[in-house]
Amino acid sequence: MATTINKAFLYQLLFAICIYIPYLDNYELTFAVWSFSAIITITNTYSLGILKQLLCFTFILVLAIIVMFFKEYQLYFIIRDFTYLIKPILGLLIGYQLCKKFPKKVFQTIVYTSFFIAIIHLCLIFWALAFYKATTVNDIRFFGGFFSDFEVYALIVVLFHNKFELNFSKKRILLFTTVIAFSVFMYLARTNFIQFVILFLAIKGYFQVNKKSITVVVSVLIIAVIGYSSILLINPKRNGPGMEAFLYKIKIIPEEAFKTKINRDDWKEFNDNYRSYENIMTVRQVSREGIYPIIFGQGLGSKVDLKQEVWLGDMNLRYISILHNGFMTIFLKTGLLGLFIYFISIYLLFKKATESHPIIQNINLLLLGTGVFLIFSNWVFMGVYNLSDNKSILIGLLICFREIYIKTNNKNRAINSIE
Template sequence: MKTRQIIVPLFLLVVFSQLYLSSFRINIVIQIVVFFILLLLNGFKISVKIINLLTPLFLIFILGFFSGLWRDFEIIYFIKDISHFIKPIIGLMLGYLFFQKIDFKSFIKIIVLTGFSMAFFHILLVLFNGKLSIEKINDLRSAFGKDNFMELFSLLFICFYNRFLDSKIFKNKVFNYIIFFTLLISCLLYFSRTMIVVFFLGVLTIFGYTKINSRNIKILLGFIIAIGVLYIYLFSIKIDRNGKSLESFLYKVKIAPAEMFNTKIDRENHKQLWDHWRGYEAKRALALMDKTPISYIVGTGFGSLIDLKFKAPLDSDGIRYISETHNGYIYIFYKTGILGIFLLLYFLLNLYRYIYSNYIFINVFISITGVCFLFTTLTITGIYNPRDVIIIILGGLFVFSSRQNILLKE
């Protein structure tokens, strides 16, 4: 059997399970099993380069593991944290193994066609369930998913592939346009603030605007002023929290900064609490760390829980104790302290710095993943998000980062 006939089904199994199977435990088992299957296949191996790249994530894992051993914990939550912190390590190695024996053009096609199939499926679900006519965007998002970064990266790939390689991904122009518009429509139907920001961060990186230089600093200041004007406008008008369609989305945009950073919250005021939930999670995590100052350095370790001080209606029975937060920086800080934060930033900035290398597809998109993770860690825990698939794409990109001949224009 040809390698591709084995690899593609395994890849599809992993990414579709990751995005559509709700059980994280089953997903991590699937990924570990697939990982060992790939290692057992003749000729597959993990390079020293990948091990070096993953060293910061290994150290974060070790830090959380041993910090947790010295504290009281329930074994189920300790194991849960082990699986969460090993996920990006497994994910990146899976991506590397999946595409180790596949050529660059095939890698791009597999990612794009996977994203396209997900987008097509997403649009069909929306159409056949009549959800396009619903009044509240939250209903649409809860019914069909809050984001899909496989689709988003597929969109970026098909938009900018020819900028680097002077050709289309598929020879048939009509097929290219069909894929492009399908991905675009599906991405818009998620109404995801995070996806919108990530798309623009990707575009800015592609055009070199994420490099630190005098020109880009001026442009950045311009963006900050523009965003400031937008928020002045949003706060100058009344936007109904339970409004219809665009109004509901604008309300989410309006409260986004306060949602993450405002910690002065009255939990008896449910409207205020849910609008600033990320800030409340962070407040409770930091309050618990105050009790053991050493945790600011090494964290509270695996198995540690955050006491919300009330039963939040996050499931049918209500949840008082949580083991993770939406803000990934607070999550890593709580579990592994300032040492973990430094290691995570070292890993992400190491990805970002590829924008300063040769201006080729692989380097630019590796940098895009770094920039995106720097942002998504703030909102949806980044590489530690249970549904993240960008880390698998990143593993594939690293397969080709050392194959300079692949990067020549075809």
């Protein structure tokens, strides 16, 4: 028994490592650790549910490879694109395979891992405040990190601990809730706030169409409109002190990713709406080459010409192979066909497992909320293809846990009926 517990703990530790590695912002390291983890945890059987997800992302990758053979691209960008497009496949495999190693500790592991990440995040912020005098929103995010989708999931699990059978004491629940919630807030990430609202509404069942859910969703939208209108009245400045910079980011949300005309000579307008600029140039470039690229994309190794050098990360670039927008990235590599398959992968998250047990219903709702959030996340932040993202591991984990729980429940029912 002791050996079994030790093995389970080692796999839980491996899960925590795989979740945390992307936070280090070193994709080569992430790819190496994820590849190694996926290989050493290979299992004998895979369910139809996970295979459907894997096939969607595999088809996208294969399509991009096939189109590549009709082009002439640099080997470096071909290899880089391959590692980017295979990332969600690795994540799904890791989550699914590791879940089988500690099926009774899944949600506890999620919470403990998130608590560990939150402590590190808050320590980084304290360090930045104490030694680098980081007082602006941009400085705090630079030192502490820009977002953490995983911590939002953990926060939802802790807040709804009864729904996920978390057998923690009240003191521990309060500790985890306080620390993780404060950490999530201190990322000051608009996407994380939106993610929290979406997942919260999903777990409460408000995405199921009925009179109550329509009332709640409409009320949330009205509150959002009133809040946004208030921010417009305040009119926060671009580089304002403290929270003003964050409010400015909220103010420009409607234009930032949806603007169709951008003045490249106005650096403020260009910088604030850069995501839209990427989308515009991608659509123009792919459309210019005719119907076949529109349908099948431009393949692995393809790049978008921005027509000018842009400071991205730590270098000036004119040609980029990966965009902020996940949908546009897939469109560039695999065209409308790849986009269609990508939407199927999201649609599969909406499909419920037919099981009446409350925890299965709650996992269904959590995956439903994930699907809704992925539509938004892909538009502004690349979704599961983001190099710092770990949602694919969580999706694989939840799919596997749901299947194991259903199978165990059915077996118990069969035993009880015999008795």
